[in-house]
Amino acid sequence: MERLPIVHGLIRHTDRLLVPLAQQGWGRGAYALRSVSSSLRNMTVGARPSALDAWLAVLLVTGVLGFLAIGVGFLKGHDKVFGVEQEVPWGVLISTYVFFVVSSTGVCLVSSLGHVFGLRRFEGLGRQAVFIAIIMMVSGFIAIGAELENPWRLFIYMVVTPNFSSAIWGMGVLYSLELVFLVVEFILLSRGEMARRSKETSGPAGLFYRTLALGDATRSEVQQRSLRLAKYAGIGAAISGVAATSTLGAVFGVMGARPLWYGPFMPLYFLLTALVSGAAVLALVTFLGYKTSQRRRNEGTQASVKDLGNLLLGLLGLFALFSVWSVVVRSYGHIPAGYDALMLLVRGPLSLPFWGLEVAVGMLVPLGILLTPRARTLGGTALAALLVMVGMFAARYDLVVAGQLIPVTGQLTPLHYTPSYTEWLIVSGVFATCGFLYTLGHRVLPLGHGD
Amino acid sequence: MNVSRRKFLGMAAKVMVGGIIVYGVTPSVLEAIARDKTPQASSPNDGKQKHQWVFVVDVSKCIGCMKCLEACKRENLVPPDPDSRRTWVEEYTAGEDGAALGHTANWGSDGPERTGPSAEHQEPAGTKGFFVPKLCNQCEDPPCVPVCPVSATFQTEDGIVLVDAKRCIGCKYCIMACPYGARYLHNGTRTVDKCTWCYHRITKGLPPACVEVCPVEARLFGDLNDPESPVRKLLKEKMTQVLRPETGTKPRVRYLGLQEGVR
Secondary structure (H helix, E strand, O other), X not given: OOXXXXXXXXXXXXXXXXXXXXXXXXXXXXXXXXXXHHHHHHHOEOOOHHHHHHHHHHHHHHHHHHHHHHHHHHHHOHHHHOOOOOOOOOOHHHHHHHHHHHHHHHHHHHHHHHHOOOOHHHHHHHHHHHHHHHHHHHXXXXXXXXXXXXXXXXXXXXXXXXXXXXXXXXXXXXXXXXXXHHHHHHHHHHHHHHHHHHHHOOHHHHHHHHXXXXXXXXXXXXXXXXXXXXXXXXXXXXXHHHHHHHHHHHHHHOOOOOOOOOOOHHHHHHHHHHHHXXXXXXXXXXXXXXXXXXXXXXXXXHHHHHHHHHHHHHHHHHHHHHHHHHHHHHOOOOOHHHHHHHHHHHHOOOHHHHHHHHHHHHHHHHHHHHHOOOOOOHHHHHXXXXXXXXXXXHHHHHHHHHHHHOOOOOOOOOOOOOOOHHHXXXXXXXXXXXXXXHHHHHHHOOOOOOO | OOOOHHHHHHHHHHHHHHHHHHHHHHHHHHHHHHHHHOOOXXXXXXXOOOOOEEEEEEOOOOOOOOHXXXXXXXXXXXXXXXXXXXXXXXXXEEOOOOOEEEOOOHXXXXXXXXXXXXXXXXOOOOOOEEEEEEOOOOOOOOOOOOOOOOOOEEEOOOOOEEXXXXXXXXXXXXXXXXXXXXXXXXXXXXXXXEXXXXXXXXXXXOOOHHHHHOOOOOEEEEEOOOOOOHHHHHHHHOOOEOOOHHHOOOOOEEEEOOOOOOO
């Protein structure tokens, strides 16, 4: 099989740059970088060239554009290039953050049905699911990092002057904790495979796998112990994930000044939607694995997609019920800003993303597909899952934006928010980064069941 | 490994309980401890506080000259754009049913009537109208303080809510939490900023800048601990109201002559 020309080309150019540097006395550093790049080249051997190559190129360019946009945002100031303004300070970057981190926890929870709770039909999700949870979490962190005005201070003052009563503090700590558990779980789950690969490869690639194998992990009792420990890490990830996601719900739920968000409903709503997104993401990637990998083109994968489809159907039904009641309940009583904010969604400026994307694309069509036996093929299930994700992205946006548009001051007319191009560039960059990491992960890490 | 439904539910329950313990219990315990160390603003008249500052706005006197806005921007280096504001003046006219309708354009920074009411609320000449100056309420129970993840915003012992700009990460959660819209993002420092009742002046015995420039005494400021304070006498004589009492924030800005429909 051929090597990936794009990655290959990049590496070749890096090599050209690094060799003279090394010769001019930049010495070890340049050589070390060079050996990393050549090992990357070794690891990326064996993909189907053209289609994957174009896919990676698109992701790379979009990702780079996104990061440039983040840079522009910080250099010029968010007030200059973002659509958010004084009265509507949270925009599409916040909703994108919510979309990613909640989905990440959902993936973690749904996959732990197999490798933590031991439901056999979900066991095949293992390593790949944990990896996806990690990269979705990282993607979410990029989105919120781009939105905060001074993100670097977060690392200092969350520790130096923490505020335990702040839901954002709790959310930050718990998601970080979940991420640590997920990374530990992933490494423990992959030790044996990493050890096998480190035997097969040499040089920096070998070192890479040897490091991830945490030393000698070829003996089966070592591997068994790792898998047992991985289960505990998985339980840790699930617990911190449940806590983190419900705390993110509380970030909105405790806002007495924003009636659309206020109340104990939010943490539960976030947990439920996490499970919906998790089932959808896993159905989608399992289907992708079935389509793109010879090894996974088997009945086990088919059954897996089917099971995830069942799970998605059940959760989606519950989500639809939640949505119906949240509209109905809020339309009674006319709680001042709560009712007004709901009306923005139901028959105001947000009615297109609400009825069109959140309800029709994200709920009704997927429910239709999953309930119709003829439509519910493997591809149909994957399509339903994709639509659910689109709807979920819109649902995050609707919730975040609608909650802010009713002014808290004496202004009579609702406020407006339209994301700027810079914001959309960042959002697409975050999606591309996630896709790039996913593709790269499939090239260099053991993600599949039999990989 | 395969598990029974009963075992699965058992494990699911443990995860839920674990989640509740990790977030639900620990921080609240920690918070209780933290609260023990930092005394909250004590209730009025217990004599412990050095100052009991109070701000009074007399709606019936305000003529909408907007001198307060200019003075505030100069005094506190507030960026010139109208959306950056520590204080602002809302303009109301009476609707057909007599209730007040707000239609503030640019927070009053264009001056009264210069932009005119918006087309939707075009009122016939001679309709009743009035101005409502607004600023930070320095709430006794400020909803903005407990939400800050890095404790960048806090309440001083004499009850003023301040922002430590050096710590602010710019998450804007406090802007969300304020039911009065009193906070904004300072585009120069990229941190959240708000009215401090000119803390740097009042701690030296001077009135806030907006109070000093008001030509009609629509803005009044004083210390209830000072027996000679005119504001103290005024509050004894007249009934006052606060904005949005239903939010439970216990605002310290008292309004005279506030009308129905002002929020």
